[in-house]
Amino acid sequence: MRSGEKKMDSVLINENPIIYPKRPRRVRTDQSNTDEFSIPLTNLLFYIRDPEHPKLSLEDLNVLTEESVEVDDDKSYVRITFTPTLPHCHLPTPIGLCLIAKLVQSLPARFKVDVRVAPGSHDKEKTVNKQLGDKERVAAGLENPDLVALLNTMMQV
Amino acid sequence: MTLMDKNLGLVEVQKLEGHTDRVWNVAWNPAADGVLASCSADKTVRIWEQSSLTRSWTCKAVLEGTHTRTVKSLAWSPCGKLLATASFDGTTCVWENFATDSESVSVLQVHESEVKSVSWNASGSLLATCGRDKSVWIWEILPEYEFDCSAVLTGHSEDVKMVLWHPTMNVLFSCSYDNTIKIWCSEDEDGDYNCVQTLGESNNGHSSTVWSISFNAAGDKMVTCSDDLTVKIWKTDISRMQSGEGYVPWTHVCTLSGFHDRTIYSVHWSRDGVIASGAGDDTIQLFVDSNSDSVDRPSYKLLLKKEKAHEKDVNSVQWAPDKESRLLASASDDKMVKIWKLASEP
Numbered sequence: 001m002r003s004g005e006k007k008m009d010s011v012l013i014n015e016n017p018i019i020y021p022k023r024p025r026r027v028r029t030d031q032s033n034t035d036e037f038s039i040p041l042t043n044l045l046f047y048i049r050d051p052e053h054p055k056l057s058l059e060d061l062n063v064l065t066e067e068s069v070e071v072d073d074d075k076s077y078v079r080i081t082f083t084p085t086l087p088h089c090h091l092p093t094p095i096g097l098c099l100i101a102k103l104v105q106s107l108p109a110r111f112k113v114d115v116r117v118a119p120g121s122h123d124k125e126k127t128v129n130k131q132l133g134d135k136e137r138v139a140a141g142l143e144n145p146d147l148v149a150l151l152n153t154m155m156q157v
Numbered sequence: 158m159t160l161m162d163k164n165l166g167l168v169e170v171q172k173l174e175g176h177t178d179r180v181w182n183v184a185w186n187p188a189a190d191g192v193l194a195s196c197s198a199d200k201t202v203r204i205w206e207q208s209s210l211t212r213s214w215t216c217k218a219v220l221e222g223t224h225t226r227t228v229k230s231l232a233w234s235p236c237g238k239l240l241a242t243a244s245f246d247g248t249t250c251v252w253e254n255f256a257t258d259s260e261s262v263s264v265l266q267v268h269e270s271e272v273k274s275v276s277w278n279a280s281g282s283l284l285a286t287c288g289r290d291k292s293v294w295i296w297e298i299l300p301e302y303e304f305d306c307s308a309v310l311t312g313h314s315e316d317v318k319m320v321l322w323h324p325t326m327n328v329l330f331s332c333s334y335d336n337t338i339k340i341w342c343s344e345d346e347d348g349d350y351n352c353v354q355t356l357g358e359s360n361n362g363h364s365s366t367v368w369s370i371s372f373n374a375a376g377d378k379m380v381t382c383s384d385d386l387t388v389k390i391w392k393t394d395i396s397r398m399q400s401g402e403g404y405v406p407w408t409h410v411c412t413l414s415g416f417h418d419r420t421i422y423s424v425h426w427s428r429d430g431v432i433a434s435g436a437g438d439d440t441i442q443l444f445v446d447s448n449s450d451s452v453d454r455p456s457y458k459l460l461l462k463k464e465k466a467h468e469k470d471v472n473s474v475q476w477a478p479d480k481e482s483r484l485l486a487s488a489s490d491d492k493m494v495k496i497w498k499l500a501s502e503p
Contacts, residue, residue: 109468112419134334134366137316139198140245140271143226
């Protein structure tokens with residue numbers, strides 16, 4: 001299958017994903033104001049399943065690493081930077097939407113959230129980041145029953 | 158109290174609770190004092206009225222069961238008897254009869270995806286709608302609440318966030334996820350609307366999604382706001398245009414930046430010249446032209462900043478249409494509508 005082709009039927013975009021060994025989680029230190037949220041948040045997000053490979057998590061595929069999650073508790077701000085497994089796949093949008101949905105469910109209301117793809121990691125980086133940053137488009141997307149069904153599968157524990 | 162008063166503040170008058178999800182927009186009835194409508198992701202529209210006795214607002218009606226998805230935007234007709242609502246379900250509904258039982262008198266089903274905005278022209282004879290399908294539609298209103306599509310305007314390359322008719326002329330403005338503002342009017346006898354100007358980055362326009370447009374009372378200035386974190390002021394020579402010279406282009410006057418640090422969703426220009434802005438940073442900010450009494454070039458300054466106006470993003474700000482009250486309504490992701498008064502703080 002040529003790269004860049006849309007997923008058809010049961011053919012996967014990423015047939016053979018690289019699975020990364022689990023890294024030990026950072027031990028909590030009490031000095032930083034970010035650790036109270038960043039470690040539990042990281043744990044919540046890491047288990048989200050890949051849309052194409054439901055037995056694999058975003059952590060397994062290195063879509064998210066500990067560096068992906070930046071929390072500033074004083075400013076009530078969270079930024080998630082994720083790395084799609086392939087630079088041309090069309091899956092960053094559902095992954096990004098799932099991250100946004102999970103964060104909104106899990107964080108106190110005062111938090112502002114930005115989710116974006118890691119710079120240089122995807123051909124359509126600007127397009128995807130703009131979509132994920134438009135809350136009206138995100139809200140409309142999250143009203144789509146097919147997308148919601150996919151996101152629920154991804155968030156299944 | 159004048160705008161130069163040092164103790165000016167935006168005082169919270171009342172919190173209107175009732176919506177069960179984020180409130181996207183509010184609109185004051187132009188013909189009935191103290192009547193406000195709000196629309197929400199909870200799929201309903203609420204009509205709020207101010208009691209002449211207690212002076213406080215209560216919810217007089219909930220318009221529900223018609224839209225099957227988020228109601229994004231709403232607009233009263235100039236006579237105040239009709240309310241048009243735009244929804245993610247792809248339809249625009251027109252409602253009437255609020256004193257008794259509100260009923261939906263017309264459902265316009267055309268956009269292929271979410272409808273984002275609706276606007277009546279000054280005489281109430283035309284309605285415009287726009288949406289994610291990148292198009293802008295113009296409708297003529299016929300007797301018995303029939304609507305006839307008179308134009309489908311394509312030109313934006315992305316989602317159209319808002320449409321707004323000019324306050325005195327049949328010139329239509331639209332703003333979009335494609336970062337531009339487009340101006341449409343009918344220059345020939347056919348009555349066909351065309352895009353006569355596009356305000357983009359090359360004319361000092363915005364560098365990201367433009368969310369909202371508002372005109373000053375005279376209609377010779379316009380304010381726009383964007384995801385690029387700026388508010389921009391534009392002007393035209395309205396007397397030349399009204400004298401039938403043909404279309405007179407709009408030009409950039411100035412850019413207000415560094416005030417909001419998240420997407421600015423809404424701007425609204427009051428009849429006495431105060432610009433209100435509402436943004437994702439939970440603030441409402443007010444700006445005025447400090448040179449408005451002189452012949453000098455305009456100089457827009459921050460009049461005041463209301464931090465934590467809401468618990469979450471401010472999606473809409475709207476001044477009440479009368480000249481005296483200085484009331485401002487705001488809508489937020491925190492599910493509230495708030496009424497504020499611009500007044501000297503005690």
